[in-house]
Amino acid sequence: MPCPVCKTNIPFDPIMLLKGSSFSCPNCRAVISISNQSLESAQSAFQKMEQIGKKQKS
Ligand SMILES: [Zn+2]
16 A cells, blocks of 8 residues: 555555554654545455455365
């Protein structure tokens, strides 16, 4: 996830993201919190990732 301020790629835990946690940029300390709309798209994206992962394992 790129920082909206300094474009640094911010490492984030998708589980935390789904819980609606906010993240701070390690470079500029900007705090990024996810909006409800983004949260929904993140959740659907994460579910797709999980489904793909299950298919690859089996
Ligand atoms: Zn930043």
